[in-house]
Amino acid sequence: MYSNRAAAIVLRQFYLLVGSPARVVPLFAWVAIDIVLWGFITRYLNTVAAPGFNFVPAILGAVLLWDFMVRVMQGITTTFFEDVWTRNFLNFFGTPLTISEYVLGLVLSSVATSSVGLVVMLVLASAAFGLHFLAYGFMLAPFLLVLFLFGISLGIAGCAIVLRLGPVAEWFIWPIPALLSPFAGVFYPLSTLPQWMRYISRLLPASYVFEGMRAVVSSRTMPPHPLLWGFGLAALYIVLAGRFFAYIFHHAVRHGLIARYSAESVS
Amino acid sequence: MMGERAAHSVVRSFHMTQDFRFGMSNVLTVRDLRKSYGNLTAVDGLSFTVGRNEILGLLGPNGAGKTTTINMILGILEPSSGAIEIGGVDLRAHRSRALKGVNFAAVYAALPGNLTVYQNLRIFGLLYGVKSLASRIRALLEQFDLEKFRNVKYGLLSSGEQTRVSLAKAMLNEPALLLLDEPTASLDPATAREIRAKIRHFALRGQGGVLWTSHNMYEVEDVCDRVLFLSHGKILLEGDPKALPREHGKQTLEDLFVAVAREPLTLQD
Numbered sequence: 001m002y003s004n005r006a007a008a009i010v011l012r013q014f015y016l017l018v019g020s021p022a023r024v025v026p027l028f029a030w031v032a033i034d035i036v037l038w039g040f041i042t043r044y045l046n047t048v049a050a051p052g053f054n055f056v057p058a059i060l061g062a063v064l065l066w067d068f069m070v071r072v073m074q075g076i077t078t079t080f081f082e083d084v085w086t087r088n089f090l091n092f093f094g095t096p097l098t099i100s101e102y103v104l105g106l107v108l109s110s111v112a113t114s115s116v117g118l119v120v121m122l123v124l125a126s127a128a129f130g131l132h133f134l135a136y137g138f139m140l141a142p143f144l145l146v147l148f149l150f151g152i153s154l155g156i157a158g159c160a161i162v163l164r165l166g167p168v169a170e171w172f173i174w175p176i177p178a179l180l181s182p183f184a185g186v187f188y189p190l191s192t193l194p195q196w197m198r199y200i201s202r203l204l205p206a207s208y209v210f211e212g213m214r215a216v217v218s219s220r221t222m223p224p225h226p227l228l229w230g231f232g233l234a235a236l237y238i239v240l241a242g243r244f245f246a247y248i249f250h251h252a253v254r255h256g257l258i259a260r261y262s263a264e265s266v267s
Numbered sequence: 268m269m270g271e272r273a274a275h276s277v278v279r280s281f282h283m284t285q286d287f288r289f290g291m292s293n294v295l296t297v298r299d300l301r302k303s304y305g306n307l308t309a310v311d312g313l314s315f316t317v318g319r320n321e322i323l324g325l326l327g328p329n330g331a332g333k334t335t336t337i338n339m340i341l342g343i344l345e346p347s348s349g350a351i352e353i354g355g356v357d358l359r360a361h362r363s364r365a366l367k368g369v370n371f372a373a374v375y376a377a378l379p380g381n382l383t384v385y386q387n388l389r390i391f392g393l394l395y396g397v398k399s400l401a402s403r404i405r406a407l408l409e410q411f412d413l414e415k416f417r418n419v420k421y422g423l424l425s426s427g428e429q430t431r432v433s434l435a436k437a438m439l440n441e442p443a444l445l446l447l448d449e450p451t452a453s454l455d456p457a458t459a460r461e462i463r464a465k466i467r468h469f470a471l472r473g474q475g476g477v478l479w480t481s482h483n484m485y486e487v488e489d490v491c492d493r494v495l496f497l498s499h500g501k502i503l504l505e506g507d508p509k510a511l512p513r514e515h516g517k518q519t520l521e522d523l524f525v526a527v528a529r530e531p532l533t534l535q536d
Binding site: 002012086094 | 304334335338341342343344345362363364366367369371373375376377378379380381382383386389390391393394395396
């Protein structure tokens with residue numbers, strides 16, 4: 001693997017961001033709006049709910065963590081979509097670029113873009129609404145790590161789906177986080193869900209993070225075992241997503257879909 | 268022009284002598300290449316080579332299998348069977364290493380229009396692992412008269428300017444094998460002549476070979492050392508583009524092309 005070739009993918013994204021405010025604003029605008037909206041909702045909930053429970057770390061913190069995961073996923077898919085929108089697959093994959101270098105470039109681009117969103121959210125949530133991340137203690141780092149890994153796996157899988165089904169399948173990818181959020185228990189304990197939904201929740205690394213976060217907020221401690229499951233699942237999903245992307249890529253090379261990608265010829 | 272062609276032949280002969288001595292005569296070797304989609308066979312057992320300093324024309328009517336062949340050599344389409352070696356490296360086994368020595372320009376492979384000329388060249392230079400990239404880009408911008416467009420987005424250029432940028436990108440890594448799929452399509456005659464001269468210069472001065480497809484038979488006769496006529500995925504004729512028409516009772520290469528397109532069976536040995 002040559003780091004220069006992965007760096008080329010990151011550099012392309014950097015050039016596009018620098019040259020286009022329309023690409024820079026979404027890095028922080030939507031997450032900032034989410035934080036402001038949920039900041040006021042949690043502030044209101046604190047005034048009407050029984051005293052003693054603070055909704056800010058439980059709800060606003062959950063929104064922040066969830067948005068971080070979504071930004072990680074979208075950081076990968078939007079970098080990939082740049083190649084879809086400019087019909088660039090033939091140019092890129094006609095070079096020595098390997099699949100692993102390309103995917104690494106997508107991940108590194110996502111690290112950079114999602115970090116911008118995370119910093120904006122942290123600053124806004126703490127400065128405007130008093131969200132103190134010390135409330136999560138040392139668990140904040142593993143929470144972010146599990147969500148980061150899960151976001152990456154979702155992003156890579158999303159890219160594979162679009163590569164397989166064609167440009168129009170982009171619209172399958174944007175709603176994926178919304179589809180998963182009821183099962184992930186972002187705003188409520190998993191015990192709220194019916195049993196069949198809980199089975200699905202157990203397969204989502206994010207659900208272990210949000211259960212853990214609520215445990216930390218209510219009792220300041222949490223058993224490490226469930227979060228390790230979340231980490232293990234997220235790592236497994238990255239491997240599976242990488243293999244899925246490689247399989248779809250090879251299918252595309254076998255059937256000529258790289259050269260004629262815009263034809264959306266599913267075969 | 269004749270002087271340049273004569274010099275080209277001398278240089279080519281010299282390189283071929285050198286190459287045969289070292290057993291490296293061909294930059295591209297294609298053996299029994301096939302590509303089928305279900306019952307449709309797009310490429311049917313092609314075997315050919317491209318030598319160093321040679322410009323090989325790949326000719327044939329639409330659907331003959333030219334672009335399919337180029338896509339397989341670029342590694343973006345997997346052959347059903349057969350082998351491709353680029354500079355002695357097997358493409359299937361060592362795709363990334365083999366493609367280091369290849370580059371291409373095609374009328375249907377526009378570079379990202381939302382990046383400037385310089386940004387495109389820098390990104391592709393990194394992808395090809397070009398050493399001393401900054402000076403290489405400077406040289407290419409000068410060679411292709413692109414300095415004034417350095418910071419202009421590719422999508423804002425005219426088709427002739429875009430072709431020059433695509434060719435600059437195609438020569439970034441000084442490829443052993445340059446693939447050109449109708450590089451002068453949609454260009455005015457003056458620009459097309461200028462582009463042909465630059466490609467001839469590449470083949471004459473460098474160490475690479477060129478595989479060129481075009482529907483302009485006058486251009487092919489002017490540029491190519493050797494041509495292959497494809498029909499239904501097979502090589503129908505091969506030879507010197509100046510001698511082939513006479514050998515098959517035709518006045519011009521264009522007449523021969525029309526005969527290949529309309530009556531391929533009459534031309535088979």
